Amino acid sequence: MSSTKLILQSSPHLRDDDSVRRIMLTVLIALAPATVASVLMFGTRAVVVLVLAVLGCLAFEAIALKIMKKPLMPYLTDGSAVVTGILLAMNLPSGLPWWMVLVGALVAVVLGKQVYGGIGSNPFNPALVARVFLFISFPTAMTTWPVPGSDLFGMGADVATAATPLGVLKTDGLAALMSSDSNLYMNLLTGHVGGCLGETSAIALILGGLFLLLRKVISWEIPVTFIGTVFAFTGVFYLVDSSTYADPLFQILSGGVMLGAIFMATDMVTTPVTRKGMLLFGFGCGLITGVIRLLGSYPEGVSFSILIMNGFTPLIDRYITPAPFEDKGGELQAP
C-alpha cells in the first residue's frame, strides 16, 4: 500500500462514463442518416464536399492549436472538429468549388471557434458562421443547387441545377411552386429536392434527432419550439391569404428548418443551459425564420435566426435561471 501513490482529490470521487468525446461521437452517429441521404441524392459531389469539409476542419484546428501552443490531445481527437466539418458540409450546396469548401472550414474553425479560445468559448455556431460568410462572399456559388439524382458520379460544376422550393416560392410565387412538383411533400420528406447537403431529407434528419433525444444529448425544447413557431407563424399567414402564402407544413419541411432545429440550434455551447431558456431560444429562432421567409428579401432565414439567437444566449442565461429551491407557500400535504 505504501509503495503506490494514493489519489488525493476533492469530492465527489465518482464520475459517470460520459465525456465530450462521447457526446461528439453520438452527434456523428445521429448525422449518419442525413449524410447517407445527401450522398444518395448528390453523388460524388456530396462526398467531395463532406471529405474536404472534415479534413479542412481537422487541419485548420491542428494549425490553430499549434499556433496557440495547445496540445493536440484531447482537442483534435475529441471529435468536435469532425462534427463542425460534417455540419458545415450539411450547410453547403453539393456543387460548391472545392476551394470554397476549404475557405468555409477555415472560417468555421478559426474565426468561428479558435479565436474565441477554442471549444466551449465560441458565442456563435461555427458551421453557421462559415455558411453565412460564404453566402455573403460567394452568393452565386452558394445558391447554385444541383438537381438531386442527376449526374451522380460527376465531379465538376457542369451539372443540371434548379432553384430550391423556397427559392421558387420567393421569386415566382406560390402557384409556380405548386405546379413545379406534383409530388412536392413526399419529395420534401425523402429529400428529393434541391438544397444544401443536409437540407434535403426530413425523415433522415428526424431519425437523427430522435437518436439524440434518446441518448439525452439534446432535449425536446429547442427543436419543438423552433419547428412549432415556424409552423404557427407561417400558419397564420396561410390562413389569412392562402393564395399568396405557402402552407405551414411546406414551411417546416422545406429549407433548413429540420437541419437547423435538430442539429444547429441544439449546439450546446451556443445555446442556453436551462430548459426555460431553451424554450425562449427555440421560439426566437422560429419567429425570426418566419419573419425572414415571409417578410424579408431572402427565401430562407434559418441560419440568420440561429446566429441572432446565439447572440442572445448569454443574456438569456443571465436572466432566465432556475426557480430557487423553496416552497411556493403550498398547503402541507401528508405523504
Add this chain to the structure above:
Amino acid sequence: MSSATMGFPKGGVHPPEEKELSLGAELVTVTPPKKVIVPVTQHLGRPSAVVVNRGDEVVVGQVLAEATGPVSAAVHSPVSGKVLKIADGAVIGADRVPVIEIMNNGEDTGLDAFVQKTVSWKDKSSFLDWIRDAGVVGLGGATFPTHIKLMPPKDATVHTLIINGCECEPYLTADDTLMQWKPAEVLAGCCIMAGVLGISRILIGIEDNKPRAIEAMTVAAREGTYASFFDGDVPSFDVQVHALKTRYPQGAEKQLIDALIHRKVGAGKLPFTAGVVVQNSGTAYAAFEAVAARKPLIDRVMTVTGKGVEKPGNFLVRIGTPISEVVNAAGGAKENLKAIIAGGPMMGKSVKTLELPVVKGTSGVLLLTGEEIEEYRERECIRCGRCVEACPVNLVPCDVAAFAEFRQWDRAGKAMECVECGCCQYVCPANRYLVLYNRLAKYHWRRLQK
C-alpha cells in the same frame, strides 16, 4: 404502514450502488485498540474544552472534553486507561487539531455502568439533558449536536419527526445494518426524540435498495416491539416507514423533507419552518442508548468496504480507534489500493493514511482500487447543461464555476446555496471540478461580505 414514494422530485443522480460488497456479513465488534486517539472536537459548532490532564486515569464514559455553550457537544472516553498526551494530531480533513491519546488498560472499567434499563416515560423531561450529556451528534456525517435540533424555537410548530434511513451514498451500509440489527431500538430512539419534541408523528424514509431494513423497520413499527422498552404513560405514536425510490442525494436533509412531505425548505432556512425535525437513524439509536442505558456516544457502526479491502463489512467500533485497526478487522488492505475515502464516494474526503482515528461522524471508510476510482483531467465547459439538470437545489453550477475561474467572486453568491452533494461534477462530461469551484466561491463570497 409502508408505501413507496417517488422520492425527491428534481435533480440528483444514480451512481452504481456497490452496496452488496459490504452487506450480508455479520456486524463485527472491533476489539478496542491498545491506544485510542480522541479528537477534542468531533461536532459542528463551538469547540469542546478538555477537562482531563496528562497522566490522569480515566474510565469508560468519563467526560474528556465538555461542551462550551449550547451548540457544542461533550466527548467521552471510549476506553479505560491513562491519558498519554493532549497534543495536536491529524484527523480526517485536518492535519493539526487537538487530540487526546489514551493508553487502553484493556479492562473497560466503568462500561458495566451502562446497562440498558426500562425507560420510564415519567422521566421524559430529562431525556433532552441525557441526550446532550451523552454527546450525541448527527451520525449521518454532519455531526450537528442532536439536542439543539430537538429544541425548536418558540415560534415554530413542529408536527413531524423525520428519520433519515436513506443512506444514499453509494457503498455505505452502516445505517442499513443498524436498522436490520436493532430495528426496535432505533424505533424506541425515534419515540424518545418525538417525546422530547412533544409530537407523535414519525416518518421514516428508507431508499428502496434496502429491502431488508425496510422490512425490519416496518415489522417493528407494526408490531410495536419498541413499546417494551418503556413503561409509564407512553403516548401512542404514528410511525410510518416509507420506501423511497433510490436516488442520490435522497438523504440530504432538504431533499428528504421534499420527498416525504413535499415541502421545499429554502436556502438559509431550517427544517423547523416546514414543521419538521430530521434525525439520522443511527442518531436515533445513539439517543436510545443515551436514555435507556445512560450510555455516552463512545462507539458507532461504520462500513469498511471497496475492492481494496479483503473482507468488506460493517463494524461496531469505539470512537478513537485508528482506521487501520478497523481495516485489519476487515482482513486488511489489498496491494492494489488506489485511494482511501473517509465517508461515501460522493461527499467523503480522500485521506492519505489509515492512521487516523474513527470519530463520531465516520460512517464509513472506502478502500478503492484503480477499478473504482481514477484521477480526472478537467476540460473546458461545453455548456451542455447537465449540471443544471442534476443540481437538486436548482443552481447553475457551470456558471458558478465560470465566475470562480475568472475570479468574479462578487457574482458567485449563488454558491452559498450549494450543498456540495457532487451531482453536477458526477455528470460533467468535461470532468470539471464543479464542487471545488463552488467551495472556492463560497470562501471568497464570505470574505467579500465581511
